[in-house]
Amino acid sequence: MKRLFFFLYFFSLLLVPLTVSAQTAEEQARDINSERLKVLAVLEDEEKALREAGATQLSKIRAELFSSHSTYQQIILSQGVAGSTPMGLREVYAHLASLNSKLVKNVDILKDLRSQVEARVESLNSATGEVNTKALKKMSPEIVGDVDGYLGRLNKLQGALKKQLSRIKRELASAEKLQKRTAGLLTRMEKDLPAKWKNYFLAGKNPPFSQNFWQQRFSPSNWFSLRLPIWQSHLSDAVDGLMGKIFVFTMILTVLSTLGFLAGRRFHIEQGEKPEVRKLGAAWGVVCIGISILLTEQHFFPQTTGVISIVGASVYSFGTMWVGNLIRRIVSDYAKPSRTPLTWLFAGGGLILVIGMPEQLVIPLWILLITAVIAVMRGRFIKITGSLTRHPWFWGLLLSIFIAVLGYGRLAVFSGMLLFTAYYTYTIGMAGTCLAVYGISRLPETGLYPFIRALVMGVLSPLIWTASLGLACLWLYDFFGAGVFKATAGFTLGWQGFSLQLFNVVMVVALFFLTRAAVAVIHTYIKRTGQGWPRAKRGTMHSLQTITSYSLWALFGVLAMSVLGVNLTSLTVIAGGLSVGIGFGMQTIFNNFISGLILLFGRSIQQEDIIQVGELWCTVKKINIRTTVVDTFENATIIIPNSDLISNQVTNWTKDSPTLRRDVLIGVAYGSDTELVRESLMEIARAHPHVLKHPEPWVLFSDFGASSLDFVLRVWIDDIDYSLKTISELRFEIDKEFRKHNIEIAFPQMDLHIRSAEGLIQRPTYESTIKETA
Numbered sequence: 001m002k003r004l005f006f007f008l009y010f011f012s013l014l015l016v017p018l019t020v021s022a023q024t025a026e027e028q029a030r031d032i033n034s035e036r037l038k039v040l041a042v043l044e045d046e047e048k049a050l051r052e053a054g055a056t057q058l059s060k061i062r063a064e065l066f067s068s069h070s071t072y073q074q075i076i077l078s079q080g081v082a083g084s085t086p087m088g089l090r091e092v093y094a095h096l097a098s099l100n101s102k103l104v105k106n107v108d109i110l111k112d113l114r115s116q117v118e119a120r121v122e123s124l125n126s127a128t129g130e131v132n133t134k135a136l137k138k139m140s141p142e143i144v145g146d147v148d149g150y151l152g153r154l155n156k157l158q159g160a161l162k163k164q165l166s167r168i169k170r171e172l173a174s175a176e177k178l179q180k181r182t183a184g185l186l187t188r189m190e191k192d193l194p195a196k197w198k199n200y201f202l203a204g205k206n207p208p209f210s211q212n213f214w215q216q217r218f219s220p221s222n223w224f225s226l227r228l229p230i231w232q233s234h235l236s237d238a239v240d241g242l243m244g245k246i247f248v249f250t251m252i253l254t255v256l257s258t259l260g261f262l263a264g265r266r267f268h269i270e271q272g273e274k275p276e277v278r279k280l281g282a283a284w285g286v287v288c289i290g291i292s293i294l295l296t297e298q299h300f301f302p303q304t305t306g307v308i309s310i311v312g313a314s315v316y317s318f319g320t321m322w323v324g325n326l327i328r329r330i331v332s333d334y335a336k337p338s339r340t341p342l343t344w345l346f347a348g349g350g351l352i353l354v355i356g357m358p359e360q361l362v363i364p365l366w367i368l369l370i371t372a373v374i375a376v377m378r379g380r381f382i383k384i385t386g387s388l389t390r391h392p393w394f395w396g397l398l399l400s401i402f403i404a405v406l407g408y409g410r411l412a413v414f415s416g417m418l419l420f421t422a423y424y425t426y427t428i429g430m431a432g433t434c435l436a437v438y439g440i441s442r443l444p445e446t447g448l449y450p451f452i453r454a455l456v457m458g459v460l461s462p463l464i465w466t467a468s469l470g471l472a473c474l475w476l477y478d479f480f481g482a483g484v485f486k487a488t489a490g491f492t493l494g495w496q497g498f499s500l501q502l503f504n505v506v507m508v509v510a511l512f513f514l515t516r517a518a519v520a521v522i523h524t525y526i527k528r529t530g531q532g533w534p535r536a537k538r539g540t541m542h543s544l545q546t547i548t549s550y551s552l553w554a555l556f557g558v559l560a561m562s563v564l565g566v567n568l569t570s571l572t573v574i575a576g577g578l579s580v581g582i583g584f585g586m587q588t589i590f591n592n593f594i595s596g597l598i599l600l601f602g603r604s605i606q607q608e609d610i611i612q613v614g615e616l617w618c619t620v621k622k623i624n625i626r627t628t629v630v631d632t633f634e635n636a637t638i639i640i641p642n643s644d645l646i647s648n649q650v651t652n653w654t655k656d657s658p659t660l661r662r663d664v665l666i667g668v669a670y671g672s673d674t675e676l677v678r679e680s681l682m683e684i685a686r687a688h689p690h691v692l693k694h695p696e697p698w699v700l701f702s703d704f705g706a707s708s709l710d711f712v713l714r715v716w717i718d719d720i721d722y723s724l725k726t727i728s729e730l731r732f733e734i735d736k737e738f739r740k741h742n743i744e745i746a747f748p749q750m751d752l753h754i755r756s757a758e759g760l761i762q763r764p765t766y767e768s769t770i771k772e773t774a
Contacts, residue, residue, distance in 0.1 A: 086196040103179040110172040117165045201411040249296045256288040276326045283322040290316025314347035324431030331438040337380040346420045349413040362409035428468035462513030515556040595642035596625040612651035660720045667708030669744040684733045690726045692716040708746030
């Protein structure tokens with residue numbers, strides 16, 4: 001707005017001399033002063049409104065800064081009392097982080113106000129310097145007085161703005177000082193909080209069966225009397241404004257229940273015959289109650305983690321695990337019972353840690369709780385599996401009991417809560433994956449839907465598992481605070497100059513899922529594109545899929561090593577050292593590797609080709625980087641090194657075309673009608689569906705054999721897969737047709753004439769037999 005007024009002011013200065021060019025200098029000056037005063041009057045009104053708005057905003061910020069100073073003092077005082085335990089320190093950290101964010105916002109507002117006021121002061125300075133004082137000496141006293149009045153009013157505006165600027169700078173300095181102190185205290189707390197939790201969980205070290213454990217000074221009444229004021233304070237805060245909290249809880253519960261009803265109505269119609277569907281509504285109701293408790297508590301008590309938070313998170317976790325188990329039962333063949341009793345570990349462990357229970361009570365209560373959970377889970381799973389030792393959760397619970405027996409009660413509680421977190425993540429991830437597969441399987445197989453299916457599954461699956469892990473870790477963030485998570489994310493493992501950060505590992509995992517999604521999408525695209533190719537070229541599709549897979553995974557390997565901080569130059573040196581080993585000990589492996597690349601890029605042999613290696617006929621199933629997998633016609637799988645296919649002679653029967661030429665040999669008896677034989681054979685060949693019309697079949701009178709007239713029926717079969725079947729059917733038809741036309745199929749015949757042979761016994765005659773009798 002102020003720029004507009006100054007623009008009008010200078011524009012009027014340019015126009016006035018043009019319109020009064022015929023007037024005297026005295027009249028010119030009077031008109032200029034008149035225009036200046038008009039613009040100045042508007043400017044004064046605008047500056048007054050801006051100063052009042054700035055003063056109001058400044059007063060509001062001053063009040064907030066006063067409140068921030070008071071809050072900071074309270075945090076410093078409470079740090080000495082509540083900071084002795086990690087739970088108390090986490091709450092102090094949360095309050096201080098909220099205060100710091102508020103101070104940062106106020107500092108930004110004050111800096112913006114300072115910039116605006118400084119710009120307005122600079123504009124007024126420019127307007128004051130544009131008055132020509134030398135020209136005023138020649139003017140009348142009346143004009144000089146008007147100019148002096150104009151300058152005086154400008155100086156008054158400048159003075160008011162400078163006073164306001166001084167107040168802004170003073171408040172800004174105070175806010176920046178307090179913000180630096182809170183930021184420094186936050187940094188120190190972030191460093192102290194992980195150590196506090198470590199000492200908290202590792203405290204004790206005396207087994208419950210030792211004498212020292214029970215000789216420690218402990219009085220339940222003293223502990224209860226110390227915790228009672230804190231519980232009373234929390235209860236008073238919860239009861240204060242109870243109706244408003246109930247109203248917010250009811251509204252959130254109503255909205256969530258309505259959304260669940262609308263989303264599950266169609267699902268209920270499609271799967272309503274299953275008994276699990278009726279239970280799904282009750283399970284979703286439990287989830288809604290848990291979410292409503294958490295959101296209501298977060299709205300009214302955003303910086304605290306107390307009993308209400310644990311109760312809400314427990315109810316929510318119980319409901320989501322129940323829903324996840326029911327979804328798996330509905331959309332898949334999953335039949336195992338739910339693991340919802342593990343929620344008791346989270347609820348009981350959270351309450352033990354929140355109320356600050358001493359070790360003498362933590363260990364026996366925790367062991368009793370685990371025993372109860374094992375008893376309930378045994379009743380659910382013993383009928384299905386017959387033994388609890390097959391389940392990881394059983395060994396996890398035994399490990400937690402062992403830790404408690406060693407004297408680390410709080411650490412045992414934390415391990416049990418982590419066990420629940422792992423099963424919660426698994427249940428939600430599997431339920432989400434099953435639901436996604438169920439939805440995607442309903443898509444049609446035509447058009448772009450297969451490509452969309454691969455894209456969605458490649459991206460959706462890691463997102464589902466990431467979301468389930470995020471939901472499971474949400475309570476960890478709320479429970480332990482941001483400082484612990486920052487320390488965990490910055491955790492570094494070092495060894496001889498090599499460092500590995502947990503955050504980098506997470507990045508590599510994310511990169512892995514993205515690579516897998518890209519491979520799935522590209523494979524689907526190649527498959528959809530190759531379905532329209534001729535059969536002889538479909539092997540190229542598999543080669544392209546293999547090449548892209550190896551290329552993408554190789555790129556992933558390079559990027560992963562770069563993210564993890566692996567020096568690629570050192571790998572080059574290592575590869576140079578390994579070249580000697582490759583030349584000797586790994587020569588065969590390296591030869592097969594290079595041969596695999598030649599097969600993939602040269603495409604002399606491709607997947608689904610029918611090849612002949614020596615006397616072996618087989619179908620190529622997969623060309624790997626080192627070996628080729630083939631299936632024989634007897635359904636035997638053979639793994640052939642790639643170097644054998646490169647160095648030896650291989651016959652590829654389907655390299656350029658699946659068609660195949662075959663000869664059927666026929667011999668007929670001498671005296672048969674040769675022309676009838678030829679016509680019969682041609683008629684049989686033309687009638688068969690797998691014999692090609694072009695090239696046309698033909699009959700060759702090959703030879704006059706020793707026992708037959710030899711003919712050859714030469715045919716082209718449209719697909720090698722039907723070659724054996726086609727030849728067999730042709731022989732059946734030939735036999736049938738020759739019988740019909742009385743054409744005799746010749747067979748070898750030979751007459752033997754024995755003249756004499758040494759060793760033959762002469763048969764006695766009748767006369768010699770009579771003589772011998774007489």
